[in-house]
Amino acid sequence: MTKPPLILVSPAIEKRGTEFHDRSINARRMDKRNAVAHEVRLTDGSILVKITGKQTLGVNSTHHQAVAQPAKPLAMAAYSPDGVVESMQLKPGAAHWLPFLLSVQFHPERLVNGPAGHRAIFSVFTQACVVNRKKTI
Numbered sequence: 001m002t003k004p005p006l007i008l009v010s011p012a013i014e015k016r017g018t019e020f021h022d023r024s025i026n027a028r029r030m031d032k033r034n035a036v037a038h039e040v041r042l043t044d045g046s047i048l049v050k051i052t053g054k055q056t057l058g059v060n061s062t063h064h065q066a067v068a069q070p071a072k073p074l075a076m077a078a079y080s081p082d083g084v085v086e087s088m089q090l091k092p093g094a095a096h097w098l099p100f101l102l103s104v105q106f107h108p109e110r111l112v113n114g115p116a117g118h119r120a121i122f123s124v125f126t127q128a129c130v131v132n133r134k135k136t137i
Helices: 047-052 092-097 116-136
Strands: 018-020 038-042 056-059 066-069 074-079 085-090 102-104
Touching (some): 038 085, 047 085, 047 116, 074 102, 085 092
Antiparallel strands (some): 018 066, 085 102
């Protein structure tokens, strides 16, 4: 059974993208791992824009690695002011690979009781899981 992934570990590398290792990122805020640390810009037409209905989203930031270049089947869905890729999704031509794919650099699970967009991410992910499960049973 194919399960729709929400968060991937190093999705850029999986399909031949590149990443920064132990990059010094100004937004790394361990003291705000459960609170908004900075805003990210959502890419026009991205899954995140459709989910949240916004152009920006406040996120937490505890990562020490970042995607340098998304792999060819992936498109940037969000980025921080310093250019760090904060979210990726499948490009339209690769969308048939999986029923749902959204990778995020932040931790929406830590903010579900905060900004509405984070709870919406989980709601859409849960809906994708239910739809996919019905197709495989």
